[in-house]
Amino acid sequence: MAGNAWRSTVSRVVGAMKSQASHPRTFSRGLQTVTLIPGDGIGPEISTAVMKIFEAAKAPIQWEERNVTAIKGPGGKWMIPTEAKDSMDKSKIGLKGPLKTPIAAGHPSMNLLLRKTFDLYANVRPCVSIEGYKTPYTDVDLVTIRENTEGEYSGIEHVIVDGVVQSIKLITEEASQRIAEYAFEYARNNQRASVTAVHKANIMRMSDGLFLRKCREVAENFKDIKFTEMYLDTVCLNMVQDPTQFDVLVMPNLYGDILSDLCAGLIGGLGVTPSGNIGANGVAIFESVHGTAPDIAGKDLANPTALLLSAVMMLRHMGLHGQAKKIETACFDTIRDKKVLTKDLGGNSKCSEFTGEICRRVQDME
Amino acid sequence: RSCLKSSPVLHKQNSSPQPPPAKYGGRHTVTLIPGDGIGPELLNHVRELFRFSCVPVDFEVVNVNSSVATEDDIHNAITAIRRNGVALKGNIETNHNMPPSHKSRNNLLRTSLDLFANMMHCQSLPGVQTRHKNIDIIIIRENTEGEYSSLEHESVSGVVESLKIITRYNSLRIADYAFRLAREKGRRRVTAVHKANIMKLADGLFLQCCKEVASGYPDIQFDSMIVDNTTMQLVSKPHQFDVMVMPNLYGNVVSNVCAGLVGGPGLVPGANYGTNYAVFETATRNTGKSIADKNIANPTAMLLASCLMLDHLRLHDYANMIRGAVLTTMNETRLHTADIGGQGTTSEVVQSVMKNIQSGGPLTTEQI
Numbered sequence: 001m002a003g004n005a006w007r008s009t010v011s012r013v014v015g016a017m018k019s020q021a022s023h024p025r026t027f028s029r030g031l032q033t034v035t036l037i038p039g040d041g042i043g044p045e046i047s048t049a050v051m052k053i054f055e056a057a058k059a060p061i062q063w064e065e066r067n068v069t070a071i072k073g074p075g076g077k078w079m080i081p082t083e084a085k086d087s088m089d090k091s092k093i094g095l096k097g098p099l100k101t102p103i104a105a106g107h108p109s110m111n112l113l114l115r116k117t118f119d120l121y122a123n124v125r126p127c128v129s130i131e132g133y134k135t136p137y138t139d140v141d142l143v144t145i146r147e148n149t150e151g152e153y154s155g156i157e158h159v160i161v162d163g164v165v166q167s168i169k170l171i172t173e174e175a176s177q178r179i180a181e182y183a184f185e186y187a188r189n190n191q192r193a194s195v196t197a198v199h200k201a202n203i204m205r206m207s208d209g210l211f212l213r214k215c216r217e218v219a220e221n222f223k224d225i226k227f228t229e230m231y232l233d234t235v236c237l238n239m240v241q242d243p244t245q246f247d248v249l250v251m252p253n254l255y256g257d258i259l260s261d262l263c264a265g266l267i268g269g270l271g272v273t274p275s276g277n278i279g280a281n282g283v284a285i286f287e288s289v290h291g292t293a294p295d296i297a298g299k300d301l302a303n304p305t306a307l308l309l310s311a312v313m314m315l316r317h318m319g320l321h322g323q324a325k326k327i328e329t330a331c332f333d334t335i336r337d338k339k340v341l342t343k344d345l346g347g348n349s350k351c352s353e354f355t356g357e358i359c360r361r362v363q364d365m366e
Numbered sequence: 367r368s369c370l371k372s373s374p375v376l377h378k379q380n381s382s383p384q385p386p387p388a389k390y391g392g393r394h395t396v397t398l399i400p401g402d403g404i405g406p407e408l409l410n411h412v413r414e415l416f417r418f419s420c421v422p423v424d425f426e427v428v429n430v431n432s433s434v435a436t437e438d439d440i441h442n443a444i445t446a447i448r449r450n451g452v453a454l455k456g457n458i459e460t461n462h463n464m465p466p467s468h469k470s471r472n473n474l475l476r477t478s479l480d481l482f483a484n485m486m487h488c489q490s491l492p493g494v495q496t497r498h499k500n501i502d503i504i505i506i507r508e509n510t511e512g513e514y515s516s517l518e519h520e521s522v523s524g525v526v527e528s529l530k531i532i533t534r535y536n537s538l539r540i541a542d543y544a545f546r547l548a549r550e551k552g553r554r555r556v557t558a559v560h561k562a563n564i565m566k567l568a569d570g571l572f573l574q575c576c577k578e579v580a581s582g583y584p585d586i587q588f589d590s591m592i593v594d595n596t597t598m599q600l601v602s603k604p605h606q607f608d609v610m611v612m613p614n615l616y617g618n619v620v621s622n623v624c625a626g627l628v629g630g631p632g633l634v635p636g637a638n639y640g641t642n643y644a645v646f647e648t649a650t651r652n653t654g655k656s657i658a659d660k661n662i663a664n665p666t667a668m669l670l671a672s673c674l675m676l677d678h679l680r681l682h683d684y685a686n687m688i689r690g691a692v693l694t695t696m697n698e699t700r701l702h703t704a705d706i707g708g709q710g711t712t713s714e715v716v717q718s719v720m721k722n723i724q725s726g727g728p729l730t731t732e733q734i
Binding site: 135136137152153155157158159162163164165166167168169170171172173174200201202203204205206207208209210212232233234236237238239240241254257258259260261262264265266268269270 | 460462464465466468470473497498513514516518519520524525526527528529530531532533534535561564565566567568569571593594595597598599600601602615616618619621622623625626627630631650652
């Protein structure tokens with residue numbers, strides 16, 4: 001049964017889960033439920049595109065659409081609507097489009113809210129060169145795994161005296177261990193050969209030193225995976241000269257933010273880069289990391305590739321490798337063919353035409 | 367400091383401080399710190415080249431042993447630099463497995479001498495094959511504070527806090543340096559790199575200071591960009607950047623990305639300027655342990671750094687002569703060292719530079 005295979009895959013892939021007791025699944029006709037958050041701007045149209053492609057591929061996914069806005073809960077704390085939270089807690093898998101962060105809205109960014117609600121501690125971005133979308137860098141095939149809860153983004157800042165500000169970077173043993181364990185589990189489950197810890201322990205001896213120590217400890221339990229450590233500046237230097245030397249990279253928050261965007265730039269930008277967020281308690285939310293593009297929203301011009309590749313990542317996470325490969329191949333073939341491409345990829349087709357082309361290829365593969 | 371001054375007005379017109387007066391016979395004395403890895407051999411080549419070219423510079427060599435725990439060596443070096451005013455250095459290795467009390471010697475040097483501005487001019491060299499051509503970016507990085515404040519503590523077991531300090535004084539100072547340099551060199555745009563959307567107070571203060579200084583330079587366009595977007599833009603469209611100014615850590619990242627874009631760590635020289643002192647080194651500050659003493663290191667970065675030093679000492683003729691010879695050598699692909707895809711040795715490159723100087727310039731030691 002697809003359900004049992006999926007469950008065992010999740011428990012392997014997600015790694016150390018604190019609570020072993022998860023909610024019993026209710027499956028109807030072998031379908032997996034996925035919470036879909038269309039998002040703002042071009043979000044709804046690219047979500048529709050992904051749903052259409054999945055339907056054409058006959059993927060066993062049942063979409064549960066929910067909207068996420070910030071609402072004030074009891075006690076004045078900002079939170080997401082209960083329907084959205086309940087749906088995600090039950091399905092454990094989410095696919096999310098871009099969410100806009102209104103300036104001066106009084107509430108934190110929606111992405112931050114989601115991260116805090118589901119304790120999304122790992123941000124995973126596989127960066128693979130897309131054949132057919134030429135960039136100066138070919139043969140890129142690496143994964144950046146970024147600790148997503150602490151580090152430089154803890155948001156703890158103070159004005160010491162007028163004109164002197166301090167910002168606190170927080171590194172804890174627990175979070176470092178958790179992310180290191182996830183990185184090695186990911187490497188093992190996806191047949192990756194090595195994990196590299198990226199740090200600046202020569203300057204930030206205690207904080208990055210702690211992070212590095214934890215990575216080394218976890219590496220001891222994964223002798224089948226090669227573990228190396230490299231300074232952040234050396235990684236940057238080598239990355240732009242020869243990205244093929246890197247495999248899986250694990251790092252704290254800020255370095256992860258910069259490096260994951262650097263790697264996205266190598267393969268063509270945020271419009272074609274997938275991303276996944278892994279949380280405690282087995283929750284995983286896959287998302288496109290580009291913006292809401294309000295200037296082209298509603299005009300059928302958007303490129304659904306990023307969201308589609310994130311959905312493919314989601315299928316792999318769920319153990320549906322066959323479906324994932326089929327959809328991914330259809331997408332890459334369409335891009336390589338160059339006949340039907342959206343404007344940002346260098347063509348002048350509409351989003352619906354691009355989607356239609358991928359659907360046609362998927363159906364042809366049956 | 368921050369209370370007394372609202373804007374650091376440096377009473378010198380140029381962006382680099384006045385060099386010390388020449389000593390007897392018109393010769394300058396410069397502190398030389400060999401460092402570790404490829405530092406000693408490259409600096410030996412610099413000395414060899416200076417002797418050959420009759421450059422009126424004498425080097426006072428101060429060795430810094432990076433393996434001992436005491437800080438005497440680095441303090442001797444700092445004293446020597448205070449005395450001479452100018453230094454040329456290789457990178458001193460930092461063993462990051464030592465306890466936090468063992469601080470980075472390089473960092474100690476920069477903060478003690480208040481070398482607040484790190485300047486790196488990234489230019490594509492015509493003879494070197496890279497994915498992007500014709501890059502010309504100046505990166506100005508705040509060199510003393512930010513994430514490199516070395517203020518860390520373990521508040522609770524298993525929880526470490528590291529402090530990033532941003533001050534108004536230093537932010538204004540570096541922004542001022544950036545704009546004055548841009549004006550001096552006829553550059554038209556300054557971009558501030560930050561992450562103020564997340565670090566609202568710290569990077570927010572930095573950005574605000576940059577904006578304040580920008581208002582005093584209406585002839586220069588000012589804009590800002592978030593650091594992750596910056597790295598993404600650098601690998602896809604690097605030609606949009608002109609002069610960039612940023613706090614310490616982002617400077618580390620961006621300067622390494624740019625060095626990689628123009629061909630690697632062996633090609634780009636760097637300079638650290640303070641109000642009273644200047645220290646020159648390679649831009650990406652690599653120790654190069656794995657290629658040390660094998661005669662394969664690329665001497666270009668260090669040779670060009672020595673030219674920056676000669677410019678600083680107002681010995682422009684010598685600087686241009688050596689720089690021209692180095693760039694001519696770079697055009698010969700068969701002399702390229704391994705890091706830029708060739709098979710040449712360090713000594714071959716240096717010999718070629720000397721030959722170019724001999725055939726083009728004033729009398730050398732060989733001809734006297």
